[in-house]
Amino acid sequence: MPAQLLINIMIALLWTLLMDEDAFYLSTFIGGYLIGIGILFMMHRFFGAKFYLLRVYSTIRLLFIFISELAQSSLLIIKQILSPKLNIKPGIFTYEHSMEGAYELTTLALLLTLTPGSVVMEVSPDGKVFYIHAMDVEESRDTVLRSIKTFEKAIMEVTRG
Amino acid sequence: MSIREIIEWAGVILILLGSIMAVISAFGILRLPDVYTRSHAATKSSTLAVLLSLSGTFIYFWATENFISVRLFLGITFVFLTAPVSGHLITRAAYRSNVKLADISTEDALKDVIHKKDTEE
Structure with missing residues (x-):
């Protein structure tokens, strides 16, 4: 369960870094987090745990x-x-x-x-x-x-x- | 009437409902026959009263001053954590110090359990 949360935060962080903006915007981070939720939802069965x-x-x-x-x-x-x-x-x-x-x-x-x-x-x-x-x-x-x-x-x- | 005013009124009505609930629970404390039933009125109806009036206050400040108060939510949380514990402890202590149930009570499943403990000691 905590592994999934960590991966989700990682995806969000990666998203903000790859956007390469001149400052840290919370909106970008939240957008990345939402995308991470989508990715995790599709992949959660590989973790052997529930979403x-x-x-x-x-x-x-x-x-x-x-x-x-x-x-x-x-x-x-x-x-x-x-x-x-x-x-x-x-x-x-x-x-x-x-x-x-x-x-x-x-x-x-x-x-x-x-x-x-x-x-x-x-x-x-x-x-x-x-x-x-x-x-x-x-x-x-x-x-x-x-x-x-x-x-x-x-x-x-x-x-x- | 703007949307802001309507939300403000919703908050006001919630606070009014909360205070009516508080009055009813005070009325219940006076009317009910014994400690156990009174604790129902004292701890329970007031939880709903606190929930209603604090969320009404939250909505009111949010509509009028755009102020989101986290402390009001913390207040609700802590009342909800402490009220049942105190209610449980008061009724438990009352039962253990042999406070009698009201005459209108119909069944008492605890009697044998506590009574057996008394004779063993």
């Missing part, structure tokens, strides 16, 4: 998934807070996730705690089970589980490509 911008793309996608989940679940929480009779049933339930490694686990817990309606209260010692406190277990359990699933898939796309 490195795919990972950047899936990171951006994860960000947008997170923002949309944030907006949806915020609306749900606002509805619950502002309803005249407070008919919520809070509770703690377990969830067994399929993340591997410290980074994936931390990212999932962070994103889950950031989305309203669910807080990761405790992680089991082996790190396999989350204990999640939810605002309204019976009603929002399905929505919480659904958003966990989408987060898991998006995180795996970033870390495992």
